[in-house]
Amino acid sequence: MRVIPLHLDDPSDYSCVCYWVLGENNTATDRNTLIDTGSSHPDNLAYFLREMARLPKGIGKRSVEQVVLTHGHFDHVGGLEGLDRQFGPDTYAWLPAGRRHRPIRDRLPLRVGDQDGLLLHTPGHSEDSVCLFLPESGTLFSGDTLYRITDHLGAYPKAYVATLERLAGLEVRTIYPGHGHPIADHAGAFIRTCLDNVHQSLIQD
Numbered sequence: 001m002r003v004i005p006l007h008l009d010d011p012s013d014y015s016c017v018c019y020w021v022l023g024e025n026n027t028a029t030d031r032n033t034l035i036d037t038g039s040s041h042p043d044n045l046a047y048f049l050r051e052m053a054r055l056p057k058g059i060g061k062r063s064v065e066q067v068v069l070t071h072g073h074f075d076h077v078g079g080l081e082g083l084d085r086q087f088g089p090d091t092y093a094w095l096p097a098g099r100r101h102r103p104i105r106d107r108l109p110l111r112v113g114d115q116d117g118l119l120l121h122t123p124g125h126s127e128d129s130v131c132l133f134l135p136e137s138g139t140l141f142s143g144d145t146l147y148r149i150t151d152h153l154g155a156y157p158k159a160y161v162a163t164l165e166r167l168a169g170l171e172v173r174t175i176y177p178g179h180g181h182p183i184a185d186h187a188g189a190f191i192r193t194c195l196d197n198v199h200q201s202l203i204q205d
């Protein structure tokens, strides 16, 4: 599996890091996948197409056969319209999105690149948040669900605590978050530390 982070550094635009996932050998059964689509800023689409032109995608295959939206905030879904027009991908999202929407239910199996993944409903950051987990490689695409929590000063909804407990129970080796850099060292410990700090913070209904 190859994971290519796509993020245009533009201080005038707030856009998530998107991840383009391809199989290792471009075989016919690979599913070329884009996790999130960034903001609607017009430069984003041109940048994506430029980056995608650099790599082989498999003969006769579209660069983006499917999109996974981690949640519906503008910095993650704004680019969908342009990508939809360009590639007509199946769009997996908790809430309706795109021309070929595929509704997500918790634990929906999904082939991503050359691995079998699971879509997990992980409410907390937003009600419609999902994470994509690939058990074979321990890869977690976490959207905005995970971020570094280092103190006990915040307040968290119960649903978020349950989500962190669930993610802490997975064998995670690499986290690809919606903002910032991938976490490849001690990814499981990262989640457990966040959870410990949340447990000692204010929990709300």
Ligand SMILES: [Zn+2]
Residues within 6 Å of the ligand: 016, 073, 075, 076, 144, 178, 179
């Ligand atoms: Zn975001």
